[in-house]
Amino acid sequence: MEVREKAWRKKDLPLLEEDWVRDHLSKLDTHKSMDPKGKHSRVLRDLADVIAKPLSIIFERSWRTEVPEDWRKAKVTPVFKKGKKEDPGNYRPVSLTSIPGKLMEQLILDVISKQTEEKKVIRSSQHGFTKGKSCLTNLIAFCDGMTSWVDEGRPVDVVCLDFSKA
Secondary structure: OOOOOOOOOHHHOOOOOHHHHHHHHHOOOOOOOOOOOOOOHHHHHHOHHHHHHHHHHHHHHHHHOOOOHHHHOEEEEEEEOOOOOOOHHHEEEEEEEOHHHHHHHHHHHHHHHHHHHHOOOOOOOOOOOOOOOOHHHHHHHHHHHHHHHHHOOOOOOOOOOOOOOO
16 A cells, blocks of 8 residues: 655745745835734835844744734725615625735745645646636637647537536
8 A cells, every 4th residue: 555645744844934024025015005903014014124033933933833813813894896885795895914914825825836836736737826827828728729639630629618607
């Protein structure tokens, strides 16, 4: 019987390095609104050199154990889209979450993306949720494949299904 090794063991988790945190802090958008506790992203961006080390330690411990409860909470506000204001279906929820929590999410996304890229987990034919690829690139690749088969004289059948109402 084959024993498969787990892809991510706790001791093998990548470190969230201080320079990554500093880099992400320096790129914070200062035109976004404050988080639920009233912290503004400009303060965190301006203090990037000072808070990068302590934040990297907090992120590292949270990555290996549990994210602080304050970072998991959000202030949800309904925002009007269009139509009649009396219809609740015409509102969309917007949630304000903690800036450090968002920053940690971005760092973890970067670590996971780097890992999947290095380990070649995602095939090159994958278009959804892949950086630099979209529905348009998928459609172009599909049409290119179909036309090349037609040019070769191979039979081609295409079935289109609409799951939008499913």
